[in-house]
Amino acid sequence: DLIEAMELCRMVMFPGYFGPSEVDDENVRYHVGAKLDRVARIMREQIRRGLCFLCDGLDPVNCEECESRASRLAGVFLTRFPEVRRLLATDVMAAYEGDPAAGSPDETILCYPGVLAITNHRIAHELYRLEVPVLPRMISEHAHSITGIDIHPGAQIGEKFFIDHGTGVVIGETAVIGNGVRIYQGVTLGAKSFPLDENGNPIKGMPRHPIVEDNVTIYSGATILGRITLGKGTVVGGNVWVTRxxxxxxxxxQAPVRQESFAEGGGI
Incomplete structure (x- = not known):
């Protein structure tokens, strides 16, 4: 059911691109309304199950509270859709304008793994903000399994975000990404170390991932670790390791490539 809900969300965010092909200006409101009604029903039940999972579903009183809370959270979740759709429109244009191989914005919506991944992320992030258990991570991991792009639902990502190619990208839970950021395949925005509690276990929720300011470009294979800041307009070259x-x-x-000739015994 959760996968169905995500497909329905995609139809709502991009009417006419997914699902029925006969969507036009006259029936788009009906199309979107019908899909939203189904999303509301599915998400209410999925959120309820997630809440009951945490309380083990053993206490009838708590389960009734879970049902009431699930209905409220599902309603709030749907109110976030206009802003999510606005952000996704900027992501699509960033992909189209940033990739000379893109023939049209339509192509990026239908074909680009980065657009699929950021769609799932923006939806999962809203559930994460509402403190819905389990579901945000399931939605993110669904995109991860399809695209190879691993974005934790807690990551904060601004508008006009573009992941080109995408395979191997990792963005951690407490990463903060500004507007107009572009990253390429194999980039990691990760943690350098974990603060530990008195039992030697990592303290959860501590800021430990990078802050990437507006209009930063990070090329393939770069690794950015720790709670550091990449200043506005920074360009990080391929395979660079950054911890400051x-x-x-x-x-x-990287340092310039050293070139030697081995012709006629040279270099020996």
Whole structure:
């Protein structure tokens, strides 16, 4: 049911691209309304199950509270859709404008793994903000299994976000990403170390992932670790390892490649 809900959400976010092909200006409101009604029913039940999972479903009183809370959370979740749709529209245009191989915005909606991943993320993030258990991670992992892009639902991502190619991208729970950020395949926004509690276990929820400011570009294979800040307009070259903050408009790259000739015994 959760996968069905995600497909319905995709139809709502991009009417006419997924689901019935006969959507037009005259029936789009009906189309979207019908899909939203079904999403509301599914999500109410899925949220209820998630809440009951935490209380083991053993206490009838708590389960009644779970049902009431699930209805409220599902309603609030649906009110977030207009903003999610607005953000996704900026992501689609970022993909189209940022990739010379993109023939049209339609192509990015239908074909680009980064658009699929950010669609799931923006939906999962709203559930995460509402403190809905389990479901946000399930939605993120569904996109991960399809695209190879692993975005924790807790990550905060601004508008005009573009992941090109995408395979191997990892974005951690407490990462904060500004507007107009572009990243390529194999990029990691991860944690360098974990603060530990008195029992030696990692303290959950502590800020430990990078802050990426507006208009930063991170090329393939780069690894950005720890609660550091990449300043506005920074460009991080491929396969660079970054563990310190950078000022705005920085350029980070590997040392120049060393070239030697082995022709006629050279280099021996």
């Amino acid at each position: 903050s950078t000022p705005p408009s920085s350029r980070l790259a």
